[in-house]
Amino acid sequence: MNTALIPPYTPSSLEADWQKTWFDNNVFEAHVNPEKQPFYVLEMLPYPSGQLHMGHVRNYTLGDVLARFKRAQGFNVMHPMGWDSFGLPAENAAIKRGIHPGTWTLENIAEMKAVMKKFGWSYDWSKEVTTCLPSYYGHQQALFLDFFAKGLVYKKEALVNWDPIDQTVLANEQVVDGKGWRSGAPVERKLLSQWFLKITHYADALLDDLTTLPGWPDRVKTMQVNWIGKSQGMKFDFTVQDEAGAALDPLTVFSTRPDTLYGATFCAVAPEHPLAKKAAETSPEIAAFIAEASRMGTAQEIIDRAEKKGALTPYVAIHPLTGDKLPIFVANFVLMTYGTGAIMAVPAHDERDHAFATKYNLPITPVVSLPEGHDITAAPYTGDGEVVNSPLFNGKQVDEAIATAIAKAEAEGWGEGQTQYRLRDWGVGRQRYWGCPIPFIHCPDCGVVPVPRDQLPVKLPEDCAFDGAGNPLDKHPTWKHVDCPSCGAKAERETDTMDTFMDSSWYFLRYLCPEADEPLDKTAMDYWMKGGVNQYIGGIEHAVLHLLYSRFFVKALRDMGKLPCGEPFAALLCQGMLIGNSYQKADGTYVYPSQVVWKDGKAFEKDTGEALTVLAAEKISKSKNNGDSPDELLARYGADTLRLFMLFTAPPERDLEWSEQAIDGAWRFLGRVWTLAHKVAAADALQSAPNEALNRKIHQTILRVTKDIERFHYNTMVAACMELMNDLNRAAEEGLSDTVKFGAETLVRLLNPAVPHITEHLWQVLGHTDPLYAAPWPVADEAAAQEDEITLVVQVNGKVRGKLVVPADISAEDALAMAKALDEVQPWIEGKALKKELYVPGRLVTLAVA
RNA sequence: GCCCAUGUAGUCCAACGGCAGAGACAGAGGACUUAAAAUCCUUCCAGUGGCGGUUCGAAUCCGCCCAUGGGCACCA
Numbered sequence: 001m002n003t004a005l006i007p008p009y010t011p012s013s014l015e016a017d018w019q020k021t022w023f024d025n026n027v028f029e030a031h032v033n034p035e036k037q038p039f040y041v042l043e044m045l046p047y048p049s050g051q052l053h054m055g056h057v058r059n060y061t062l063g064d065v066l067a068r069f070k071r072a073q074g075f076n077v078m079h080p081m082g083w084d085s086f087g088l089p090a091e092n093a094a095i096k097r098g099i100h101p102g103t104w105t106l107e108n109i110a111e112m113k114a115v116m117k118k119f120g121w122s123y124d125w126s127k128e129v130t131t132c133l134p135s136y137y138g139h140q141q142a143l144f145l146d147f148f149a150k151g152l153v154y155k156k157e158a159l160v161n162w163d164p165i166d167q168t169v170l171a172n173e174q175v176v177d178g179k180g181w182r183s184g185a186p187v188e189r190k191l192l193s194q195w196f197l198k199i200t201h202y203a204d205a206l207l208d209d210l211t212t213l214p215g216w217p218d219r220v221k222t223m224q225v226n227w228i229g230k231s232q233g234m235k236f237d238f239t240v241q242d243e244a245g246a247a248l249d250p251l252t253v254f255s256t257r258p259d260t261l262y263g264a265t266f267c268a269v270a271p272e273h274p275l276a277k278k279a280a281e282t283s284p285e286i287a288a289f290i291a292e293a294s295r296m297g298t299a300q301e302i303i304d305r306a307e308k309k310g311a312l313t314p315y316v317a318i319h320p321l322t323g324d325k326l327p328i329f330v331a332n333f334v335l336m337t338y339g340t341g342a343i344m345a346v347p348a349h350d351e352r353d354h355a356f357a358t359k360y361n362l363p364i365t366p367v368v369s370l371p372e373g374h375d376i377t378a379a380p381y382t383g384d385g386e387v388v389n390s391p392l393f394n395g396k397q398v399d400e401a402i403a404t405a406i407a408k409a410e411a412e413g414w415g416e417g418q419t420q421y422r423l424r425d426w427g428v429g430r431q432r433y434w435g436c437p438i439p440f441i442h443c444p445d446c447g448v449v450p451v452p453r454d455q456l457p458v459k460l461p462e463d464c465a466f467d468g469a470g471n472p473l474d475k476h477p478t479w480k481h482v483d484c485p486s487c488g489a490k491a492e493r494e495t496d497t498m499d500t501f502m503d504s505s506w507y508f509l510r511y512l513c514p515e516a517d518e519p520l521d522k523t524a525m526d527y528w529m530k531g532g533v534n535q536y537i538g539g540i541e542h543a544v545l546h547l548l549y550s551r552f553f554v555k556a557l558r559d560m561g562k563l564p565c566g567e568p569f570a571a572l573l574c575q576g577m578l579i580g581n582s583y584q585k586a587d588g589t590y591v592y593p594s595q596v597v598w599k600d601g602k603a604f605e606k607d608t609g610e611a612l613t614v615l616a617a618e619k620i621s622k623s624k625n626n627g628d629s630p631d632e633l634l635a636r637y638g639a640d641t642l643r644l645f646m647l648f649t650a651p652p653e654r655d656l657e658w659s660e661q662a663i664d665g666a667w668r669f670l671g672r673v674w675t676l677a678h679k680v681a682a683a684d685a686l687q688s689a690p691n692e693a694l695n696r697k698i699h700q701t702i703l704r705v706t707k708d709i710e711r712f713h714y715n716t717m718v719a720a721c722m723e724l725m726n727d728l729n730r731a732a733e734e735g736l737s738d739t740v741k742f743g744a745e746t747l748v749r750l751l752n753p754a755v756p757h758i759t760e761h762l763w764q765v766l767g768h769t770d771p772l773y774a775a776p777w778p779v780a781d782e783a784a785a786q787e788d789e790i791t792l793v794v795q796v797n798g799k800v801r802g803k804l805v806v807p808a809d810i811s812a813e814d815a816l817a818m819a820k821a822l823d824e825v826q827p828w829i830e831g832k833a834l835k836k837e838l839y840v841p842g843r844l845v846t847l848a849v850a
Numbered sequence: 851g852c853c854c855a856u857g858u859a860g861u862c863c864a865a866c867g868g869c870a871g872a873g874a875c876a877g878a879g880g881a882c883u884u885a886a887a888a889u890c891c892u893u894c895c896a897g898u899g900g901c902g903g904u905u906c907g908a909a910u911c912c913g914c915c916c917a918u919g920g921g922c923a924c925c926a
Contacts, residue, residue: 044926046926047925084926087926088926089925089926160924169924170924171924171925172924172925173924173925173926174924217855219855220854222853222854223853223855223921226853227853227921298923299924300851300852300923301851301852301921301922304851304922305851306851337923351851423923424923426923427923429924430924500926501923501924540854540855540919540920542921542926543854543920544853544854544923545921545923545926548923574920576856576919576920577920648862648874649863651863651864654856654863655918655920656862657861659875661861661874661875661876662874662875665862665874666874668874669874671888671889672889675889713864715862715864715873715874716863716864716872716873719863719872719873720872720873722872722874723872726873793868793869795869795907797906797907798868798905798908800868803869835906838868838906843866843869844868846906846907848907849906
């Protein structure tokens with residue numbers, strides 16, 4: 001056929017047509033159907049910033065390949081999408097631009113959804129969930145009351161970042177260099193009464209059940225294990241004396257290393273500890289230090305990186321074993337939220353204690369034998385070893401000494417063994433407007449009263465003032481004033497809203513029953529969630545918090561009889577980020593990659609010719625312009641090319657570097673497939689002579705692609721298709737045959753999950769009237785895929801010395817015999833004793849000689 | 851600071867502990883074209899961040915170091 005007769009590939013109209021067909025026929029709508037096996041593919045729902053970015057495109061394309069593949073395999077696939085639409089940015093937009101958070105958010109959703117639909121992702125949009133609508137958050141309030149009824153909700157004091165000018169609580173990201181982002185005032189740590197969810201009730205289950213998740217990456221499980229931070233230690237008391245020698249309340253400390261008890265040279269308490277407060281009453285220095293420490297903010301990173309500082313109290317702690325008097329400090333690195341808020345410090349064997357002791361010239365006493373050459377004044381030793389200088393434990397290993405210490409303390413009644421977790425209860429209250437209202441009412445007589453269920457949802461008022469000071473809900477003139485549901489007296493609504501992590505902890509359940517009157521429909525849960533979400537896909541940045549909170553939610557809901565499973569996500573794929581070079585002009589502004597031309601290895605702006613500075617690849621962001629917007633790229637290349645680029649350029653879990661050139665490569669490949677399919681379709685007569693080698697390649701490719709999709713090697717899946725296409729083109733040069741046609745059809749079917757629009761079209765070009773979305777996945781003929789000859793490598797002492805072409809089913813004996821007989825191998829083994837010989841089937845023969 | 855990853859041709863990436871190369875980009879040469887674009891063909895290119903260890907054999911496993919990235923509880 002004359003290639004000039006092949007119509008041009010114009011994705012825009014073709015893609016729109018197929019999207020309409022899918023939509024008109026409700027192709028991706030999923031319903032409970034006990035006859036069919038369910039498969040739930042879930043991608044992390046986006047925050048509707050208004051701009052779909054390429055990171056989203058990658059995430060959703062990864063999920064779509066799997067969803068379409070599983071559909072072709074006959075599964076009943078659930079593949080929903082929604083909006084994580086509460087949160088700070090909407091409220092910031094309200095403060096800055098005077099636009100209502102709800103208006104801003106819903107407009108953003110409309111914009112993003114319009115772009116998303118152009119990518120051809122196979123979502124069942126009838127399941128869409130928008131977390132900022134009362135139809136969603138009302139059910140969340142109902143669940144919150146269920147948690148309350150189960151004793152999983154409580155209030156306690158907690159530290160927050162407080163902006164003294166704006167009279168408001170700040171998020172960590174709103175604290176810039178220790179100052180409020182708007183007011184510039186130094187931030188203070190403040191204790192406020194806060195709502196908590198008792199996630200620690202499930203600490204052991206959250207830890208132990210990780211072993212039931214083989215489909216999760218090990219690194220994520222490790223991060224969760226470390227986050228939960230279960231440790232065995234000892235809680236014990238120091239007797240405390242004031243400067244006059246009078247006894248005060250004992251000081252209870254927790255230590256994971258009671259084996260180092262004899263190495264304790266001082267004690268330290270958190271700035272918020274009662275003993276610190278007591279000392280501050282009589283000492284202005286200590287009061288000043290506590291005030292200084294309180295300006296540090298609540299972020300762990302800040303606390304860890306800050307210089308270790310303290311103030312000496314006039315009190316001493318009596319060492320329970322030696323009777324020594326240890327000084328007690330108030331120290332900025334001791335956390336009120338971990339253990340008892342007080343520590344025994346062993347500078348020889350703890351990093352922080354060491355830094356502190358060095359600064360204040362406190363003694364450093366090693367009690368675990370040090371490795372050769374270790375200078376204890378320069379660095380602590382935190383490893384294992386034999387305990388020394390400890391009358392009670394000498395000669396024991398660390399773990400034995402720990403057991404001995406606990407036994408002794410328990411026998412004498414001054415301490416006890418205790419399991420400690422790093423995991424803290426989840427503070428869910430936020431003093432902000434744009435979140436789900438916490439459904440409680442404060443009554444002066446009845447206390448905290450839940451809002452009756454028939455009064456849910458508690459809706460956000462529309463008419464709030466957003467000036468960045470205080471909590472808009474609290475300042476609203478009427479909203480919070482209600483009658484007590486219990487006694488009818490005048491009472492006040494809770495004005496805290498919920499952490500947005502609450503919204504994302506159960507959205508994947510609501511997708512399954514978005515219209516249900518109850519939060520969770522039992523039939524839907526039992527069908528879709530029997531084994532949890534089959535595959536969850538999202539960014540690694542959620543490896544700890546979101547995933548841990550969702551796991552907690554699901555366990556709690558299961559225990560309330562609402563769910564058939566105890567883990568939300570059976571399998572997890574964490575994708576890498578999108579990164580890209582940024583291009584900077586002399587005036588410091590940034591230029592989009594599409595506006596860059598390269599000459600002699602240097603970058604210039606297309607329109608002006610101005611030379612550009614190329615900056616190292618980093619996370620794609622709006623401020624750096626280092627990624628083109630999906631809209632523009634869609635118009636230039638179409639969805640299929642962008643999808644293919646995302647899949648091919650890097651494996652899913654790795655960072656993906658932005659490259660205009662790689663997109664061109666994806667475009668060219670689709671063009672070649674297009675041409676091949678048209679050539680095959682237009683051939684008048686096909687040669688029927690079978691091409692065995694090509695046929696084998698086709699079946700091998702089916703096997704490879706199927707396996708690659710199942711293990712998420714999407715980049716190699718595309719490479720396998722490219723290989724097949726190269727072979728088909730070569731074969732087509734020699735004449736179009738039945739085998740080439742079968743190959744082209746197979747190629748189109750295998751590529752369908754990745755590039756659904758062009759393949760649907762080409763399937764029709766190839767003469768099929770049934771749509772591909774309803775076609776089953778190709779099945780390989782294993783026998784036809786079998787190679788009959790293989791090449792074996794012969795190694796002697798690990799070095800390749802010869803090669804053998806042998807039948808694929810050769811026995812180990814024959815392979816070894818032939819290898820030893822090879823002319824190239826003989827010189828290397830002649831006259832030497834054979835230590836070891838090995839046949840690795842299908843691969844190589846290895847011979848080890850003395 | 852603590853926890854978790856990643857590092858292979860000029861570039862992006864392949865490689866059950868078994869010949870470092872599947873695929874692509876860029877480069878070079880050629881075909882087609884009045885020319886260019888597009889397209890097609892051919893071709894070039896690394897010893898796997900560094901040091902040490904385990905092994906018959908290490909990109910792959912272990913240890914230390916370097917660089918880069920993610921998370922650190924009120925960003926989502």
